[in-house]
Amino acid sequence: xxxxxxxxxxxxxxxxxxxxxxxxGFAVKRDIDLGGGNRWLTVVSPDxxxxxxxxxxxxxxxxxxxxxxALVVDGIPAASFMVDDIAAEVAxxxxxxxxxxxxxxxxxxxxxxxxxxxxGNLIQIVQVKG
Amino acid sequence: MTPDExxxxxxxxxxxTRRRIVDRLAERPDQSLFELCAGAVAKGQPVMSRQxxxxxxxxxxxxxxxxxxxxxxxxxxxxxxxxxxxAQKAWLGRLL
Numbered sequence: 001x002x003x004x005x006x007x008x009x010x011x012x013x014x015x016x017x018x019x020x021x022x023x024x025g026f027a028v029k030r031d032i033d034l035g036g037g038n039r040w041l042t043v044v045s046p047d048x049x050x051x052x053x054x055x056x057x058x059x060x061x062x063x064x065x066x067x068x069x070a071l072v073v074d075g076i077p078a079a080s081f082m083v084d085d086i087a088a089e090v091a092x093x094x095x096x097x098x099x100x101x102x103x104x105x106x107x108x109x110x111x112x113x114x115x116x117x118x119x120g121n122l123i124q125i126v127q128v129k130g
Numbered sequence: 131m132t133p134d135e136x137x138x139x140x141x142x143x144x145x146x147t148r149r150r151i152v153d154r155l156a157e158r159p160d161q162s163l164f165e166l167c168a169g170a171v172a173k174g175q176p177v178m179s180r181q182x183x184x185x186x187x188x189x190x191x192x193x194x195x196x197x198x199x200x201x202x203x204x205x206x207x208x209x210x211x212x213x214x215x216x217a218q219k220a221w222l223g224r225l226l
């Protein structure tokens with residue numbers, strides 16, 4: 001058994017596509033029309049196109065809104081991505097207009113930072129310490 | 131400062147985890163619950179569950195030691211020193 005897909009619930013799939021592809025730099029892996037305005041929309045790391053897919057899943061289930069809101073209140077990220085150079089990545093994303101809620105900080109085995117995905121989630125990036 | 135406020139202050143401080151949270155916030159203000167928990171891990175301190183930290187923050191807030199502000203929708207916590215100064219003025223100062 002292996003993990004082939006994981007998800008974030010996004011407020012708007014088109015807006016999420018633009019953020020995750022155009023700002024973060026992920027590549028679209030699947031974009032399938034499911035009807036009713038919903039898509040099976042996944043992105044992958046361009047460095048690892050056969051790796052785990054991230055599903056940009058609609059937030060329309062009634063439990064999702066309160067769940068996402070509660071995580072944001074406490075500053076808890078909905079997903080975590082790994083980067084090689086967190087300082088360079090933060091600089092690049094800020095230049096793209098991405099809003100950070102936690103500047104790079106020491107979190108034990110990793111350095112981490114947190115940004116707002118503009119689709120209702122906080123997202124963590126980590127760099128494993130050398 | 132009323133006797134009830136003095137009670138709340140000393141009760142809030144009568145716990146090592148809450149004093150650690152006070153120390154964390156003294157080092158860096160305006161931290162979310164998530165940052166406070168992540169910071170504890172970085173310091174190699176015993177892991178604190180988010181639920182536990184949340185409850186400790188509530189006690190500190192009731193004692194006036196922690197003030198909550200918001201950045202967007204995220205709650206941030208900062209230290210307020212006036213209860214300590216008030217306690218010194220109201221009672222501790224007479225002994226010291």
